[in-house]
Amino acid sequence: MNGFASTKHTARAQRNNKIATIGFYTLGALVMLLIFWLLFTILSKGLPALRPDFLIKQPEEIDAGGGIGPVLFNSFYILFISLFISVPIGLGAGIYMAEYAPDNKFTGALRICVESLSSVPSIVFGMLGLAIFAEYFDIGLTILGGGVSLALLNLPMLARVTEEAVRAVPGEIREAGYALGMTKFHVIRTVVLPVAMSAIVTGICLVAGRAFGESAVIILTAGLSTSGEMWDFNLFSPGETLAVHLWYVQSEAIVEDARQIADKSAAVLVFVVLFINFVFRFPLWLSNRRK
Template sequence: MNFTRTRHTARSQRNNKIANIAFYTLGALVMLLIFWLLFTILSKGLPSLRPDFLIKQPEEIDAGGGIGPVLFNSFYILFISLLISIPIGIGAGIYMAEYAPDNRFTGALRICVESLSSVPSIVFGLLGLAIFAEYFNVGLTILGGGVSLALLNLPMLARVTEEAVRAVPGEIREAGYALGMTKFHVIRKVVLPVAMPAIVTGVCLVAGRAFGESAVIILTAGLSTSGEMWDFNLFSPGETLAVHLWYVQSEAIVEDARQIADKSAAVLVFVVLLINFMFRFPLWLGRRRGR
């Protein structure tokens, strides 16, 4: 009996070591792939990037154009989409996790939200095109692009928020109720601070997706700009950096199209990384202060 137990223990330890080596190897390969992609994209564009490239107008024929208006439109449309999707998506996730009854209707609603999260973005682009360009007859606009991106990101944000809130241990809620707190105060003061890192991760995902989205923008905001650097008019055309990158790479006739594409790709990747840092830095700072 002792010999059998010893063999079983040795086999378990050997399998544990093999599993550890395998998972560490997979993690290292994934990290190497990510760093290789980042290095490849950034090394092609950043060395030749100049500050004037970020504020100059794009050129259709002559070389030396910039990305000023399309970069501004990217941030403007991102701001509009987050302004709509964050309160609605987080609110819907909290409702599904804390207030919605556990019945068939709620289960069907959850399945619908999960299904919408996997719908191709071009479907939301066609929906935005039908609503803004055909029904309201306002054409391809910044407003249409921002609202369509918000609709695209709502299901994912709601689902991430629901899972983050559900992952909070029940003992924490019971401690709040034991102190005489109401349900709303338990959610606001206890549950949300614990779930906030996961919620911020969801916001980072949808923000990065919105900033780099092209299919929705082509169908709802168009392939052009108003020609002004700081155009806050919601009904102006809203070509973004991702759409401009696609256009320059596939259809542009300027002689330095390849260089513009490389620099635009580097700026796009850098901004996505910057967005993630800006959302996560306050959480990291708060954890440091809490120690």
């Protein structure tokens, strides 16, 4: 009887395993189909009509045929500023929380605060940036305000992702480094970070894509206009980005080809986000292939 019950239990477990496997494969396929459908829908509307001059021409307020040159440049410029500020601080904070911070109530409370800030709506950081730069420092809506506000938006997520990535590194690897006489910092720099780099790069990709497509923060801190120059590196110039321009064209623009401009801008936005992920991940993939 015991052998029969064991056989019956094994058969039921195998059946449940097959059902679960089929279910998870089905869910994965549905998610992939949804993603490809969204990409196809957006890119198919904008890419066929996209021309190189659209990427460098000035936007038009009344006449048809405007481009996205200054707003595209501002998008990359503000993204660079935000990553330049948030990546070193976020990585440092994550490493500190994972490797150096003592395990006490204060550290636990700090970790809860970081997790809470990660889920705060972006409009709140926009209001914070508006209060700091436009009201307290009285410099108005600028590229600098937009870049710093986006950095504040991305810092909690970067710190949390880095902490989890570093904590996920097996302790045996650290102990092997210590056994060779390496210092704690040397172990972190040469052993822990290379192992955790894949997860850290994923976090950077997430915040970079989020920053490039963010609109609420930019509207409140960088404004709805540009200086009118294609390559304006002045940090105190207004900094309308591609995402904000897409929202403006779709909702308030009066040009007759507003719909076409919105479709092409959306295609460029999606393509750039995909390109950012490729740029960050390709060196990592190449390094793994060489190993």
